Amino acid sequence: MVGDQPKDIEVQIKDLIVKHISNPNSIILAVTAANTDMxxxxxxxxxxxxxxxxxxxxxxxxxxxxxDAGTDAMDVLMGRVIPVKLGLIGVVNRSQLDINNKKTVADAIRDEYAFLQKKYPSLANRNGTKYLARTLNRLLMHHIRDCLPELKTRINVLAAQYQSLLSSYGEPVEDQSSTLLQLITKFAAEYCHTIEGTAKYIETTELCGGARICYIFHETFGRTLESVDPLGGLTTIDVLTAIRNATGPRPALFVPEVSFELLVKRQVKRLEDPSLRCVELVHEEMQRIIQHCSNYSTQELLRFPKLHDAIVEVVTSLLRKRLPVTNEMVHNLVAIELAYINTKHPDFADACGLMNNNIEEQRRNRMRELPSSVPREKVTEHTQLFHCAFDLLNCYKDCFFTAPSEDFYILQQRYKPYAAGGGPQGDQDGGTGNWRGMLKKGDEGMGGDRSMLQTSNPASPQRGHAVNLLDVPVPVSRKLSSREQRDCEVIERLIKSYFLIVRKNIQDSVPKAVMHFLVNHVKDSLQSELVGQLYKAGLLDDLLTESEDMAQRRNEAADMLKGLNTISHVCSMNHKQLMNMYLWNGRSDTNSLQMVGN
Structure with missing residues (x-):
C-alpha cells in the first residue's frame, strides 16, 4: 500500500483488467519490460x-x-520465449529525463529507429512504435470485420428486447380517462378472445379458455355420465320391494307401473351431481382466464396494480353472481326430467316393443314344449289362466312357508298338469266344463292340506311347517320365484332403457345451459360491467397510480435502448468509416496512440 491507496489495490486492479480482457471480442496487449524475467x-x-x-x-x-551490457532481446523478439499468435513487437519509449527535457514524440521515434538499426538491424523493420501502430490498426480492423456480424445480431436482439420491455411499461399517463377506458376495453376483448380461441397469446403447454371448456363438456362431463350405472345402487330386492309396495294389499297379476316410475326417478336423480360439478369446473376455468389475460395479454396492467386488482374483483363478482343462476337452471333440467316420465317416448316405445317380443317368444317356446297329447284348443282356452294360478302358487309358497315342505310339493304336483295347459287327463275339466271346476276340484283336494297348515307347530319352521308371519322377520335376501325374477327383470330393463334416454338429454342440455347462463352472459356483459364499476371520475387517480419502481425501470430501459440504437448506427458503417473514427490516422501523437489503446 502506497499513500492513501486501499489495502486491496492490487486485487482491484487485477479484477478490472480481467473484466476487460475476458471479453472474447477484445485484443489483449500484454506489455512487459525487456530487463526483467519473462x-x-x-x-x-x-x-x-x-x-x-x-x-x-x-x-x-x-x-x-x-x-544489461552483454545481453540482448533477440530470442524474445524472434518469438522463441513468449508463445503468442498475434506477434511480439519491441519498442523504446522516452525516459523520464526526455520528458523533463520536453523531447518530442517525433524525435523519440527517430532515436528509437536509430537504436534498432544499430542493435537489431535484421529486426528493425518489424519493431518500433510506428510498426506497433500499423499492426494494431490492421489487427483491429480484421477483428472488427470478423466480430461485427455477431455484434450486430446481439445488438439488434437486445434492442428488440428493450423496446418490448419499454412498450410494456408504457408511456407516462397524460389522459387518464382515455387510458383507463383503453385498458378496460383491451382486457375485455382479450378475455373474450381467450374463450373463443382467437387470443394473440395461445398456450402450448396446457388447455386454456374455450378449449378447456370444450374438454370439460365432452370429455370430463361426458365420461362421468357414461360411468353412471343405470342400475347403480339398486338391488333386485329393492326392485321387488317397490313392486310389492306398489300393489298394496291386493296381489297383482301384472307389474305395477308405479314401481317403475318410482325407481326410475330415483336413478335419474343421480345425474344431478355430475351436472352441477360440470358447472363448477367451467366456473373455475372462467376464473383462471382472468389470470391468463393479466399475465400474457395485457401486461401494461402490471403498471397499475390497483387497477388490476379492481378488474379481477369485478370479473370475479360477475362470475359469482352467475353461478347460482346456472346451478338453478341445471337443477331445473333434472327436475323437468323427474316431473314427467314420458313412456310414449319413441326410443322408449321401441325398447318396450323389443321386450314384449322377447316375452312373447318365450311364451311360444313354452307352448312348443307341451306334450303332444294335450289338445291345442284346450291349451288356447286355459293355458294363460293356469299359468297365472301356478305362478301365484309359487309366489305364496315364499309367504306361507319358511322352506319348501312336503305340503308345498303336494300342491305343486297337483297343479302342475294344469299349468302345462290341461287337466290330469289332458282335456277333462273336473265335471264342470270350465276352469272354475278345476279350481274347485283343487280346493276340495286341498282340504287335508289346509288342515295340516292350521295344525302345524309354528315353533318348528326347520321341519317345513307354516309359521305366523308376524313372528318372522322379513328376509333380506332369498331365492326369487320365476315370476318374481321375471317381474324384476322387466322393471330393470325398463329403468335402464329410460335412464339412457334421460342421460342423453342431460348430456346435451347441460352444456347448452352453462354456455347460455354463464359463459355467453359473461362475455356479453363483461365490458359494460367493467365500465360501469370502474370508469368513474373519483377513481381515476387511484386506479392509475403506478407502482413505485415502474418509472425508474422505464427510464433505465429508455436509456439502454438509446445507447443500443447508437451502437447499431455505428455498426452499420463500413470498415473505413470505423477506422477514421476510432483508429490512428497516421499522426504520431499521444492522443492517437491513446485512441488505439482504447
Whole structure:
C-alpha cells in the first residue's frame, strides 16, 4: 500500500483488467519490460489465464535500451520465449529525463529507429512504435470485420428486447380517462378472445379458455355420465320391494307401473351431481382466464396494480353472481326430467316393443314344449289362466312357508298338469266344463292340506311347517320365484332403457345451459360491467397510480435502448468509416496512440 491507496489495490486492479480482457471480442496487449524475467511477467501471466492459446494476445517488449551490457532481446523478439499468435513487437519509449527535457514524440521515434538499426538491424523493420501502430490498426480492423456480424445480431436482439420491455411499461399517463377506458376495453376483448380461441397469446403447454371448456363438456362431463350405472345402487330386492309396495294389499297379476316410475326417478336423480360439478369446473376455468389475460395479454396492467386488482374483483363478482343462476337452471333440467316420465317416448316405445317380443317368444317356446297329447284348443282356452294360478302358487309358497315342505310339493304336483295347459287327463275339466271346476276340484283336494297348515307347530319352521308371519322377520335376501325374477327383470330393463334416454338429454342440455347462463352472459356483459364499476371520475387517480419502481425501470430501459440504437448506427458503417473514427490516422501523437489503446 502506497499513500492513501486501499489495502486491496492490487486485487482491484487485477479484477478490472480481467473484466476487460475476458471479453472474447477484445485484443489483449500484454506489455512487459525487456530487463526483467519473462517467465515471471505479471502481464503475460494474466493474459494466459483468459487466453491460454494466445490467439488474442499481442506482446509488447519495452526498455530494450536499458538491458544489461552483454545481453540482448533477440530470442524474445524472434518469438522463441513468449508463445503468442498475434506477434511480439519491441519498442523504446522516452525516459523520464526526455520528458523533463520536453523531447518530442517525433524525435523519440527517430532515436528509437536509430537504436534498432544499430542493435537489431535484421529486426528493425518489424519493431518500433510506428510498426506497433500499423499492426494494431490492421489487427483491429480484421477483428472488427470478423466480430461485427455477431455484434450486430446481439445488438439488434437486445434492442428488440428493450423496446418490448419499454412498450410494456408504457408511456407516462397524460389522459387518464382515455387510458383507463383503453385498458378496460383491451382486457375485455382479450378475455373474450381467450374463450373463443382467437387470443394473440395461445398456450402450448396446457388447455386454456374455450378449449378447456370444450374438454370439460365432452370429455370430463361426458365420461362421468357414461360411468353412471343405470342400475347403480339398486338391488333386485329393492326392485321387488317397490313392486310389492306398489300393489298394496291386493296381489297383482301384472307389474305395477308405479314401481317403475318410482325407481326410475330415483336413478335419474343421480345425474344431478355430475351436472352441477360440470358447472363448477367451467366456473373455475372462467376464473383462471382472468389470470391468463393479466399475465400474457395485457401486461401494461402490471403498471397499475390497483387497477388490476379492481378488474379481477369485478370479473370475479360477475362470475359469482352467475353461478347460482346456472346451478338453478341445471337443477331445473333434472327436475323437468323427474316431473314427467314420458313412456310414449319413441326410443322408449321401441325398447318396450323389443321386450314384449322377447316375452312373447318365450311364451311360444313354452307352448312348443307341451306334450303332444294335450289338445291345442284346450291349451288356447286355459293355458294363460293356469299359468297365472301356478305362478301365484309359487309366489305364496315364499309367504306361507319358511322352506319348501312336503305340503308345498303336494300342491305343486297337483297343479302342475294344469299349468302345462290341461287337466290330469289332458282335456277333462273336473265335471264342470270350465276352469272354475278345476279350481274347485283343487280346493276340495286341498282340504287335508289346509288342515295340516292350521295344525302345524309354528315353533318348528326347520321341519317345513307354516309359521305366523308376524313372528318372522322379513328376509333380506332369498331365492326369487320365476315370476318374481321375471317381474324384476322387466322393471330393470325398463329403468335402464329410460335412464339412457334421460342421460342423453342431460348430456346435451347441460352444456347448452352453462354456455347460455354463464359463459355467453359473461362475455356479453363483461365490458359494460367493467365500465360501469370502474370508469368513474373519483377513481381515476387511484386506479392509475403506478407502482413505485415502474418509472425508474422505464427510464433505465429508455436509456439502454438509446445507447443500443447508437451502437447499431455505428455498426452499420463500413470498415473505413470505423477506422477514421476510432483508429490512428497516421499522426504520431499521444492522443492517437491513446485512441488505439482504447
Amino acid at each position: 517467465a515471471t511477467s505479471e502481464a503475460l501471466k494474466v493474459a494466459r489465464e483468459v487466453d491460454p492459446d494466445g490467439r488474442r494476445t499481442l506482446a509488447v517488449v519495452t526498455k530494450l535500451d536499458l538491458m
